[in-house]
Amino acid sequence: MGSPFEYAPAPESRSIVDIKPSYGLFVNGEFVPGHGTSFKTISPATEEVLAEVAEADEADVDAAVRAARRAYDKVWSRMPGRERAKYLYRIARIIQERSRELAVLESLDNGKPIKESRDVDVPTVAAHFFYYAGWADKLEYAGRGPDPQPLGVAGQVIPWNFPLLMLAWKIAPALACGNTVVLKPAETTPLTALLFAEICQQADLPPGVVNIVTGAGATGQALVGHPDVDKVAFTGSTAVGKAIARSVAGTRKRVTLELGGKAANIVFDDAPIDQAVEGIVDGIFFNQGHVCCAGSRLLVQENVYDELLERLKRRMSTLRMGDPLDKNTDIGAINSGEQLQRIRELSEVGDAEGAERWEVACDLPTKGYWFPPTIFTGVSQAHRIAREEIFGPVLSVLTFRTPAEAVEKANNTPYGLSAGVWTDKGSRILSIAHQLRAGVVWANTFNKFDPTSPFGGYQESGYGREGGRHGLEAYLR
Ligand code: TAP
Numbered sequence: 001m002g003s004p005f006e007y008a009p010a011p012e013s014r015s016i017v018d019i020k021p022s023y024g025l026f027v028n029g030e031f032v033p034g035h036g037t038s039f040k041t042i043s044p045a046t047e048e049v050l051a052e053v054a055e056a057d058e059a060d061v062d063a064a065v066r067a068a069r070r071a072y073d074k075v076w077s078r079m080p081g082r083e084r085a086k087y088l089y090r091i092a093r094i095i096q097e098r099s100r101e102l103a104v105l106e107s108l109d110n111g112k113p114i115k116e117s118r119d120v121d122v123p124t125v126a127a128h129f130f131y132y133a134g135w136a137d138k139l140e141y142a143g144r145g146p147d148p149q150p151l152g153v154a155g156q157v158i159p160w161n162f163p164l165l166m167l168a169w170k171i172a173p174a175l176a177c178g179n180t181v182v183l184k185p186a187e188t189t190p191l192t193a194l195l196f197a198e199i200c201q202q203a204d205l206p207p208g209v210v211n212i213v214t215g216a217g218a219t220g221q222a223l224v225g226h227p228d229v230d231k232v233a234f235t236g237s238t239a240v241g242k243a244i245a246r247s248v249a250g251t252r253k254r255v256t257l258e259l260g261g262k263a264a265n266i267v268f269d270d271a272p273i274d275q276a277v278e279g280i281v282d283g284i285f286f287n288q289g290h291v292c293c294a295g296s297r298l299l300v301q302e303n304v305y306d307e308l309l310e311r312l313k314r315r316m317s318t319l320r321m322g323d324p325l326d327k328n329t330d331i332g333a334i335n336s337g338e339q340l341q342r343i344r345e346l347s348e349v350g351d352a353e354g355a356e357r358w359e360v361a362c363d364l365p366t367k368g369y370w371f372p373p374t375i376f377t378g379v380s381q382a383h384r385i386a387r388e389e390i391f392g393p394v395l396s397v398l399t400f401r402t403p404a405e406a407v408e409k410a411n412n413t414p415y416g417l418s419a420g421v422w423t424d425k426g427s428r429i430l431s432i433a434h435q436l437r438a439g440v441v442w443a444n445t446f447n448k449f450d451p452t453s454p455f456g457g458y459q460e461s462g463y464g465r466e467g468g469r470h471g472l473e474a475y476l477r
Pocket of ligand 1: 157158159160161162184185186187188215216217218219220221222224235236237238240241243244257258259260261291292293389391417457461462
């Protein structure tokens with residue numbers, strides 16, 4: 001690894017977005033102060049404080065749920081689908097118009113490279129609103145019978161890895177179906193959800209249809225536990241997901257959970273190697289590996305192992321790490337000090353268990369949270385780095401000889417969110433995909449998201465689907 005250095009973030013892109021010194025909660029169409037204490041949100045690339053954000057306590061959450069209930073009863077559930085669609089189309093268009101602002105703010109608050117927030121996150125967010133706007137007046141085709149009804153008030157809790165995209169996955173289908181929402185963004189990434197609240201105002205969305213309550217786990221707990229919430233939609237860790245499932249058991253609440261993953265990316269010896277290397281890099285280093293469906297376990301057929309590893313290391317050496325606002329940056333900052341600590345700890349476990357660590361030699365900034373792209377070879381299935389979600393830019397490499405062995409190893413996980421298969425044989429793609437216990441299987445590509453495709457897990461990766469027609473079912477009776 002190189003020597004540490006001071007890095008100054010690019011000031012010109014900062015000026016695109018107007019960050020206020022402090023933010024309130026968004027309740028009933030207005031920004032209001034919270035009753036709890038406030039907290040600071042920082043740029044993980046520089047540790048600079050970006051803003052002070054209100055923390056919603058139980059009374060604030062209650063006010064937001066009541067606003068959502070009023071809006072549901074009086075306005076939104078009564079509005080014809082074609083009218084709801086107009087609001088969703090308007091929101092989608094404003095997202096496109098304000099896309100630079102949203103991308104810069106997302107990269108500042110989250111640490112992800114601007115080329116990802118600009119070219120992947122924000123366009124996919126707009127696409128979700130466009131897609132579900134199109135469904136709002138066609139719900140009789142959603143698969144829930146001729147007269148599907150909304151559920152009521154949805155309490156939605158999302159993580160920090162794709163703050164805006166997770167918001168879109170939650171809010172767009174809920175609103176299209178006639179539900180109203182109270183959403184809690186993650187503590188470390190509240191700013192784009194608050195900018196989205198401004199967009200709701202700009203779109204003249206009726207007050208109370210969307211409410212945003214910022215805060216940490218306790219705010220999420222208050223929301224999920226509120227007796228007047230009809231539907232809970234959660235994306236986050238398996239541990240918190242299990243606690244939520246327990247807490248709502250026996251209530252009338254409907255629940256969908258999108259949880260963790262430990263995806264296998266399987267490369268057969270007939271795969272186009274350079275294409276596979278790109279897919280492996282994208283699979284684990286996209287968004288610093290903070291991706292629930294990241295291809296964090298590479299399974300390589302033994303006879304191409306040496307060649308693949310050599311090419312992979314060569315490709316990794318070209319990745320640029322640094323200022324998230326620099327358009328040439330491939331790898332941005334780790335989202336928080338806490339997450340960095342977890343990545344370090346699990347990597348040290350990898351060392352202690354005898355796996356061999358290789359990392360890209362690069363200079364790391366002295367401030368902020370950084371971890372270089374890393375691979376572990378000599379990993380066995382029993383190793384913790386092959387079993388536990390690291391949620392960082394760390395790849396564990398295993399080998400296999402036969403297709404049956406690949407499937408067995410790929411399925412040897414409590415998770416089941418996603419997987420990848422690289423091979424030249426179409427018949428093998430179909431046969432392997434069929435045997436993998438994963439909600440999404442990519443063939444000769446990885447980490448591709450589209451609003452028309454359902455996404456979701458098996459086993460400890462949760463239940464319910466988001467995206468596509470299936471994503472409507474979670475919000476309809
Ligand atoms: P969590 O710690 O589970 O947090 C997720 C959200 O839940 C945050 O907003 C969090 O608030 C809140 N929360 C924490 N404790 C809660 C409680 N007891 N009741 C209600 N809400 C609570 O996960 P994370 O670290 O942010 O995200 C990483 C995890 O999310 C990974 O495991 C990843 O695989 C998973 N993930 C899954 C998917 C899909 S689609 N399956 C997508 C993205 C991420 P604070 O953060 O503010 O404390």
